[in-house]
Amino acid sequence: MSIDRxxxxxxxxxxxxxxxxxxxxxxxxxxKLANVGKGTIYTFFKNKEExxxxxxxxxxxxxxxxxxxxxxxxxxxxxxxxxxxxAILEFRKTHQLTIKIFQENAEIGTMAVQEVIQKMERMILxxxxxxxxxxxxxxxxKPCDPELTAFIMLKLYIALIFDWEKNHQPLTKETxxxxxxxxxxxxxxx
Numbered sequence: 001m002s003i004d005r006x007x008x009x010x011x012x013x014x015x016x017x018x019x020x021x022x023x024x025x026x027x028x029x030x031x032k033l034a035n036v037g038k039g040t041i042y043t044f045f046k047n048k049e050e051x052x053x054x055x056x057x058x059x060x061x062x063x064x065x066x067x068x069x070x071x072x073x074x075x076x077x078x079x080x081x082x083x084x085x086x087a088i089l090e091f092r093k094t095h096q097l098t099i100k101i102f103q104e105n106a107e108i109g110t111m112a113v114q115e116v117i118q119k120m121e122r123m124i125l126x127x128x129x130x131x132x133x134x135x136x137x138x139x140x141x142k143p144c145d146p147e148l149t150a151f152i153m154l155k156l157y158i159a160l161i162f163d164w165e166k167n168h169q170p171l172t173k174e175t176x177x178x179x180x181x182x183x184x185x186x187x188x189x190x
Contacts, residue, residue, distance in 0.1 A: 005034075005040055005044070006044045008035070008036060009030060009036060009040070009041050009044060010051075010055060011034070012030050012034035013034075013052070013055060014097060015033055016033055018100050021100055021101075021103075022112055023104065023108055026048070027051075030051070048112075052116065059095070059098070060120060060123050062091070063092070063120075063123070064123070064127060066087045067088050070086070077131070078177075078181050078184070079177065081132075084128070084131070085124075086157075086161075086173060088127075089162075098120075101117065102117070105117055125147070125154060128150035128154060129149075129150040132144070132149050149184070153180070153184055156180065156183060
């Protein structure tokens, strides 16, 4: 039986990035955790940044799949956007690697970590933008700037899920859905 060395390396690197963060993870540490020589890592990845990017690309695919699974074609647009956003942000909030990355970004602000966080946000915004474009095209919502609307939805969600909890009781999933519908879908007009 052949050992999948690349998988061993990816698993070890994920473990190291999750436990120690990006900055503290070294190729020597990954090699030790994977029980391979450091040179073996370089046969698959040219540097730590490429290794980190590969792991995060897989994580982003998992995040997208989580959002897709939360969607229900029988529900209206605003409910599906809520379900997808909530799934993405809950994934981000409970996945140990993303927790460590956001913590490291807040404490140190490593450039590679900032780039990964920006990549994650761009992926989420693109995902929502495409859903908005489809809803406009089908006539489910009125014409709007899909990219700007996606940005507003995401930032509202982040504020309601993360920022609100800093000084208040956490909002329920249902309350967040109602607020999204009120502020974004219906607007404040009577």
